[in-house]
Amino acid sequence: MPVRSQIEGSQAVARAVARCRPQVVAAYPISPQTHIVESLADLVRTGELDPCEYLMVESELGAMSACIGSSAMGSRTYTATASQGLLFMAEALFNASGLGLPIVMTVANRAIGAPINIWNDHSDSMSMRDSGWVQLFASSNQEAVDLHVQAFRLAERLSLPVMVCMDGFVLTHAVEQVDVPEQDEVDAFLPPFTPRQQLDPAQPVSIGAMVGPEAFTEVKYLMHARQMQALDEIPRIAADFEAAFGRPAGGLVRPYRTDDAETVVVALGSQVGTIEVVVDQLRDEGHPVGLLDVTCFRPWPRDEVRRALAGAANVVVLEKAFAVGAGGIVGQNTRLALAGTPTVVHDVVAGLGGRPVTAAAVRGLLDDVLAGRVDPHRLHFLGLRTDLVDGQLRRDAASVPGPHAESMLREAGVIGSGSH
Amino acid sequence: MTVEPKLYQVDTFAVGNRLLDPAQRSEQARADRSNAITSGHRACQGCGEVLGARYVLDAAMRATGGNMVAANATGCLEVFSTPYPETSWQLPWLHSLFGNAPAVASGMAAALRAQGRSDTRVVAQAGDGGTVDIGFGCLSGMFERNDDVLFVCYDNEGYMNTGVQRSGATPPAARTANTKALGPEPGNAFGQGKFVPLIAMAHEIPYVATATVADLRDLEAKVETAMGMSGARYLHVLVPCPLGWGSASEDTIKVARLARETGIFPVFEAERGRITAVSKIRRWQPVEEYLRIQRRYAHLFGEPRRDDIVARIQAQADHNIDRFGLLDDDPGYEQDQE
Numbered sequence: 001m002p003v004r005s006q007i008e009g010s011q012a013v014a015r016a017v018a019r020c021r022p023q024v025v026a027a028y029p030i031s032p033q034t035h036i037v038e039s040l041a042d043l044v045r046t047g048e049l050d051p052c053e054y055l056m057v058e059s060e061l062g063a064m065s066a067c068i069g070s071s072a073m074g075s076r077t078y079t080a081t082a083s084q085g086l087l088f089m090a091e092a093l094f095n096a097s098g099l100g101l102p103i104v105m106t107v108a109n110r111a112i113g114a115p116i117n118i119w120n121d122h123s124d125s126m127s128m129r130d131s132g133w134v135q136l137f138a139s140s141n142q143e144a145v146d147l148h149v150q151a152f153r154l155a156e157r158l159s160l161p162v163m164v165c166m167d168g169f170v171l172t173h174a175v176e177q178v179d180v181p182e183q184d185e186v187d188a189f190l191p192p193f194t195p196r197q198q199l200d201p202a203q204p205v206s207i208g209a210m211v212g213p214e215a216f217t218e219v220k221y222l223m224h225a226r227q228m229q230a231l232d233e234i235p236r237i238a239a240d241f242e243a244a245f246g247r248p249a250g251g252l253v254r255p256y257r258t259d260d261a262e263t264v265v266v267a268l269g270s271q272v273g274t275i276e277v278v279v280d281q282l283r284d285e286g287h288p289v290g291l292l293d294v295t296c297f298r299p300w301p302r303d304e305v306r307r308a309l310a311g312a313a314n315v316v317v318l319e320k321a322f323a324v325g326a327g328g329i330v331g332q333n334t335r336l337a338l339a340g341t342p343t344v345v346h347d348v349v350a351g352l353g354g355r356p357v358t359a360a361a362v363r364g365l366l367d368d369v370l371a372g373r374v375d376p377h378r379l380h381f382l383g384l385r386t387d388l389v390d391g392q393l394r395r396d397a398a399s400v401p402g403p404h405a406e407s408m409l410r411e412a413g414v415i416g417s418g419s420h
Numbered sequence: 421m422t423v424e425p426k427l428y429q430v431d432t433f434a435v436g437n438r439l440l441d442p443a444q445r446s447e448q449a450r451a452d453r454s455n456a457i458t459s460g461h462r463a464c465q466g467c468g469e470v471l472g473a474r475y476v477l478d479a480a481m482r483a484t485g486g487n488m489v490a491a492n493a494t495g496c497l498e499v500f501s502t503p504y505p506e507t508s509w510q511l512p513w514l515h516s517l518f519g520n521a522p523a524v525a526s527g528m529a530a531a532l533r534a535q536g537r538s539d540t541r542v543v544a545q546a547g548d549g550g551t552v553d554i555g556f557g558c559l560s561g562m563f564e565r566n567d568d569v570l571f572v573c574y575d576n577e578g579y580m581n582t583g584v585q586r587s588g589a590t591p592p593a594a595r596t597a598n599t600k601a602l603g604p605e606p607g608n609a610f611g612q613g614k615f616v617p618l619i620a621m622a623h624e625i626p627y628v629a630t631a632t633v634a635d636l637r638d639l640e641a642k643v644e645t646a647m648g649m650s651g652a653r654y655l656h657v658l659v660p661c662p663l664g665w666g667s668a669s670e671d672t673i674k675v676a677r678l679a680r681e682t683g684i685f686p687v688f689e690a691e692r693g694r695i696t697a698v699s700k701i702r703r704w705q706p707v708e709e710y711l712r713i714q715r716r717y718a719h720l721f722g723e724p725r726r727d728d729i730v731a732r733i734q735a736q737a738d739h740n741i742d743r744f745g746l747l748d749d750d751p752g753y754e755q756d757q758e
Contacts, residue, residue, distance in 0.1 A: 023531060023534035023535065024527065024530045024531050024534055026526075026527060026530070051534045051535075051536070052534060053530035053531070053533050053534045055526060055527070055530050055565070056565070057523060057526070057561055058523075058557055058558065058560065058561030058564075059557055059558070059561070061519070061520060061523070061557075061558070062520070062523040062526075062557070062558050062561050063523075065516060065517070065520035065523035065524045065526075065527065065558060066523045066524065066526050066527030066530065067527060068514075068516050068520075068524055068527060069491060069514065069516070069523070069524035069525060069526065069527025069528040069529075069530075069531065070527035070528065070530055070531040070534075071527075071531075072514050072524075072527075072528070073489070073527070073528045073531035073532060073535075074531065074535070075530075075531035075534055075535060077527075077531075091517055091519075091520075092516070092517060092520060095516050095517055099516070199489045199512035199513075199514055199528070200512055201486060201487045201488060201489065201511070201512055201540060203512075204509070204510060204511050204512045204513070205512060205513075206502055206507035206509045206513045206514075206515075207513065207514045207515070208492075208498075208502075208514055208515030208516055209502035209503070209504045209505075209507060209515070210498070210499055210502055210503055210504060211504040212503070212504065214504075215504055215505075
């Protein structure tokens with residue numbers, strides 16, 4: 001029987017990962033990922049996770065590079081990072097996916113500087129959305145645990161790297177009741193790693209050859225084709241998981257009260273719990289509102305998103321990242337899914353740099369959408385402190401130099417004497 | 421290298437393989453050598469790097485009974501050996517990125533430990549750019565963790581694959597594509613650059629050695645020594661680049677020999693941070709003999725001659741001779757440390 005205990009999200013993930021029996025863990029510390037890898041280091045040290053080599057590398061580039069070497073050598077391989085660390089890995093991320101190495105990585109989602117900020121948003125994972133990694137977003141610590149178990153099976157089945165994204169601090173540091181699967185359950189669900197290709201003195205192969213214009217397109221086409229196979233594999237694995245563990249987890253998307261919904265919120269990660277509460281309130285008040293929780297962001301489940309949103313008049317994409325100078329990221333993908341339909345898509349940015357996405361704020365947003373007060377042609381920032389930005393924009397217009405962040409903090413009275 | 425030849429050829433330091441005990445013969449003289457990098461690759465004529473790699477890998481394959489894997493950084497060696505769909509490698513070989521070969525190798529070694537396959541050994545190789553510059557953080561990490569990897573740097577003193585730009589291993593006054601022979605201080609600046617073997621020694625890893633492709637049996641012997649040890653080991657091989665150095669293709673060995681005979685490039689071995697052996701200069705030569713046959717130094721011998729710069733390079737060679745004890749009558753580096 002699984003043990004239900006009050007446990008920190010990071011500890012729960014670390015234990016679940018350990019029960020997936022990774023043979024190599026290579027990691028570099030960065031908040032808010034640290035508790036996961038510290039816990040794994042403990043499990044290796046005590047022999048609870050054995051055999052496993054824990055490499056304390058000199059950087060995130062080193063971490064992902066060691067993972068590449070280990071995975072190519074045929075070992076089940078895991079790492080975790082966040083934020084700046086994910087960016088420092090960027091070159092190796094593309095390399096791992098290009099080489100088709102089934103590495104599993106937790107990203108404890110955190111903002112990217114400047115300005116430096118350790119709190120949660122999705123800018124880090126979103127910046128690497130085109131790196132060729134499968135990206136799964138956990139809405140709760142239970143789902144984070146369950147997605148890791150599924151991630152190893154998915155990665156090794158398709159020979160693709162998988163990123164499990166969980167909100168930094170909001171999930172990683174939250175203590176709550178989580179079922180951590182038992183060793184025998186995980187062993188029954190996750191077969192031992194059989195690499196598609198590995199470095200073997202008995203059968204020498206060259207991995208990572210240079211490819212020119214004559215075949216590069218074809219190699220990339222095959223990468224795309226393989227990642228699209230995940231759209232079939234992920235629901236199968238989720239169904240197997242539910243059969244084995246008795247609870248739903250994973251899949252591509254999870255519609256919540258979307259039947260007959262005229263307005264549907266699209267969201268990823270831990271904020272979906274808050275949004276569910278607001279959807280319930282509005283439903284109780286007679287408003288046909290629903291939620292689409294996107295668990296799999298890469299590959300993009302276009303057909304499933306389209307099906308779930310079909311019939312909605314309004315879609316509100318609430319996302320914790322955006323493309324500076326362009327707009328919503330999940331929003332752009334949602335528009336792609338809804339091409340040719342009359343559905344109106346609203347791009348709303350929320351929860352940047354750890355700003356809480358509260359039920360009250362979401363309720364206010366949906367009230368505005370329902371009342372037609374949100375212009376769908378503009379990027380909307382939930383809870384934006386217009387007093388701060390308007391002041392800075394005025395100063396910019398008056399050609400007053402200086403860094404925005406510092407000027408705004410002065411304006412807000414956080415730093416300085418306020419005299420300027 | 422402890423070779424007791426029966427007979428030298430007259431007036432040379434060469435000795436024919438047939439005069440040696442079979443155990444002391446070059447790996448390249450064996451019919452059953454592994455040819456780890458085999459024919460058909462696209463290295464330039466006279467390439468020092470591919471010559472060095474051939475000797476290093478075949479010696480390592482001999483030492484491990486063929487039970488080894490290789491990680492390779494981006495660079496000439498990777499590009500000329502694996503144009504899709506061909507490969508010259510006859511051992512398990514992985515190219516990942518330019519700056520991460522040491523960390524990839526660390527991961528391979530960790531995987532082998534976890535799989536209980538410590539009999540399979542890991543060799544990583546890179547040029548000087550991938551070693552002393554962009555891969556240096558990963559290299560230092562691999563050293564300090566004492567991961568079971570032999571890392572080989574083939575030092576041709578610049579970014580040759582991208583068109584001969586300066587690296588942290590480019591010597592002073594050398595002309596490269598971004599340190600041209602222009603202005604009052606032509607070529608690469610003095611007072612910059614680094615000699616990574618000494619930095620490797622500062623990590624107190626089990627073994628550090630330098631070598632050149634002028635002494636290929638010495639190179640093989642150092643590989644054999646390295647593969648007889650475990651932990652992090654570093655081999656820095658000077659490999660002339662006819663393209664980048666502007667030397668004649670047939671002069672690769674000669675240029676490498678002059679680098680050693682002038683003291684420009686010290687050849688030594690070290691264990692746990694202490695120098696244990698130094699290859700003495702056999703016939704000392706002034707640095708001009710080394711510089712004149714490379715067009716990257718042509719600006720020193722034109723009109724006007726830059727004897728002042730040649731003198732500064734000579735002073736560096738003299739410093740090496742003194743520091744490492746490269747001449748017979750020199751007490752040597754070891755004594756300096758006592």
